């Protein structure tokens with residue numbers, strides 16, 4: 001029977017080569033690094049960036065009480081459902097480096113897509129805002145009047161899109177964050193790697209960064225990288241299901257996809273008055289007459305509109321629009337976000353993160369959440 005828990009996904013045993021250990025130790029115990037290190041991990045697809053970042057987190061947690069983690073990989077998020085950019089503060093070791101687990105981020109934005117390519121500018125603005133937040137909250141800034149209680153290191157994990165526009169985006173992130181350490185993971189197919197050296201810096205500044213180049217962990221007898229391909233789409237679906245599993249108490253016996261799909265169809269949704277919220281489509285324009293149709297049976301980001309100059313609205317979770325009553329002017333939304341937090345939400349963000357198909361196929365129910373071209377009224 002299909003299970004949605006990510007722990008069930010088959011994963012190879014993790015092997016930490018010596019150069020990986022040394023790299024992580026250097027970052028954590030670099031005696032000259034005060035304030036704490038800001039380490040960015042980059043490299044080709046499937047080279048092991050996420051696995052190394054998790055290992056680095058664990059090593060940093062041996063020295064620091066807490067470590068901040070900036071996740072910039074919207075397609076394969078670490079602590080949130082897909083489509084988010086987030087800053088999470090971690091205070092516990094990850095016992096199993098193969099399993100991602102959901103955590104409540106300190107701050108996050110809903111980008112609403114699984115790749116930055118549709119809107120690189122918005123993507124970069126969110127990352128810059130999250131990094132600024134980290135600096136404000138967890139770094140002693142020169143000349144700042146606001147005291148910071150504790151300083152934490154930061155780990156930045158990046159996506160494996162390192163060619164073309166993906167490369168330009170990575171360079172912009174590196175220039176903005178200016179990490180104390182950059183870990184570049186190389187694979188044996190050299191054409192797929194990032195350029196050698198500190199590729200994002202001008203000649204004059206190349207000495208000022210600690211660049212650590214390591215190789216992907218697994219190699220065959222010819223020293224060719226053995227890369228494990230992930231089923232990224234399946235992993236995203238599992239992530240979304242694990243997120244909505246939180247609508248129910250953990251002691252409730254819901255372990256299979258079928259059980260979750262059934263439980264969601266019969267779960268009482270929140271009622272949200274349409275007049276109390278704004279609706280924003282993140283990557284497309286929808287005629288005003290079609291807005292409610294476009295929302296029905298979709299996943300939306302639950303955000304709090306912001307009045308800052310950048311107009312970036314922090315997001316506090318995801319919801320499934322279960323149905324819309326156009327007479328009562330109500331949206332019915334399923335979400336694990338508690339009511340007290342939900343009350344702050346005044347903006348629904350719609351992107352391209354979709355309800356996993358397996359949640360839409362529930363035996364005994366005709367396409368739950370959906371009625372063709374009709375908005376349910378009761």
Ligand SMILES: Nc1ncnc2c1ncn2[C@@H]1O[C@H](COP(=O)(O)OP(=O)(O)OP(=O)(O)O)[C@@H](O)[C@H]1O
Pocket residue numbers: 011012013014015016017043044045046047048049050051052073076098158159160161217218227228229230
């Ligand atoms: N040190 C390792 N030991 C065993 N398996 C590993 C190791 N590093 C990576 N892998 C496996 O290789 C696959 C890709 O690793 P990972 O997700 O860390 O790469 P990534 O560079 O973050 O990928 P992406 O570019 O898609 O974000 C995963 O299945 C992971 O378990």
